[in-house]
Amino acid sequence: MKKIITILFLLVAVQINAQNTIEWDGIYQLQLSDFQSVATQIGNVKINSIHTASSLDFAFQMSNVEFMFTKNFNSKVSCIFKRDAASIIATDSSTANYLVNFAQYEFDLSELYARKLRKEIYMQKGTFSDVSFLQVIYNTIEKQYTDEHATASKITDLGQNEKKLLEIRADILKRIQEYPDFCKSCKPPKKKS
Template identity: 65%
Template sequence: MRKTASLLFLFFLISFSLLAQNDVEWDGKYQIQLSDFQSKATQIGNVNTNSIQTASGLNFSIQMSNIEFMFTKNFNSKVSTTFKRESALLIATDTTTANRMVKFAQYEFDLSELYARKLRQKLYLNKGAFSDISFLQPLYDTIQKEYVEEHGEASKKTNLGQKEEVLKTLNEDVLTRIQEFSDFCKSCKPPKKKK
C-alpha cells in the first residue's frame, strides 16, 4: 500500500513538472522558437494558408481572504504573462514564412507583458482602502480591449510578421514601453506615493 502511494505521488509530481515546463513565463530574455509550437496541428509545408495561435497572454488570479484583499495594494505577483507551448499552433506554407511568424509570436508575447504591466499599474493606482473585488473587472476589461486593438493593428501592418522591418520597429517600441513600466514587473514593488 505504501509503495503504491509513493508511486502515485511520484507520478503526480512528474506530471506537474512536465505541465510546468510547457508554460514559459515572460522574463525579458526567453525568445520563442519554432520548437515551442507543440500543438499536434502545427504544420509547415503542404498547406495553402498561414495561421498562428500563440497561446500567449496575460493571466490574473487572486486567492485571498477579504481582510487580506483589503490590506493588499500591490497585485504585481498576481498578474503574469505566459506562453503555453502545447497550445501554440503554427500553420505555414514554408519554413521562411514560419520563422517570420515565430517573430510575430515573440512580439505578441512582449505585447502581453506590456499590457500585464499596464494592468498591474492600474490595479495599484485604483485600489482604495475599502475597494472590493468588483473594482478589478472594469480595469481588466479596459486593458484587454486596448491589447486586442493594438494586436489587431500589428497583425494587419505586419501581415502576421511577413513584413519584417515593420515588425521589428513595432517590437522595439513595445520593449521600450515595457521599460517605462519598470516598477510593475511581476516581482517588483511599486514606489509608495509621496504625500
C-alpha cells in the same frame, strides 16, 4: 508508501506543466520548436495561420480581509506562453519564421499589458475597494491590447513585413521599460503622502 507515490506523481505533474509553460522574462526568445500543438504543420498546406497561446492571466484567491489590505497584485498577473496550445500552419519554413517572429511580438505585447494592468490595479486599489473594480480595469486593458494587436497584425501582415515588425517590437520593449516597478516579482514604491 502511498504518500511517497502521490508526492512523486505531483512533482512529475508540476514538472511537466512547467516545461509546457514559458513565463515572459525578457530574455527567452520563442522558437518554432515551442509551437507543439498537433495542429502545427509546415508545408503541404495552402494557408498560413498562427495561434500563439500567449496570454495575460490574472487570478487570486484571498479572504475579504486579505483583499482589503493587499495593494500589490503584481504576482497575481502573469504573462505566459503555452507550448502545447501554440500552433503554426505555414506554407513553407520562411513563412513559419515570420510567424514565429510575430508570436514573439505578441508575447512581448502581452507583457506590456500585464505591466499596465499591474500598475492600474496598484494605482486604483484603495483599502476599502470592492473586488468589482478589477473587472473594469481588466476589460479596459484587454480592449487596448486587442486594438494594438489588431493594428500590428494589419500593418506587418502577420510579421511578413519584417522591417515594420522590428520597429513595432522595439517600441514595445521600450514601453515595457517604462514600467520597471510592475514586473511580476517587483514591489512598487509606496506612494508618498
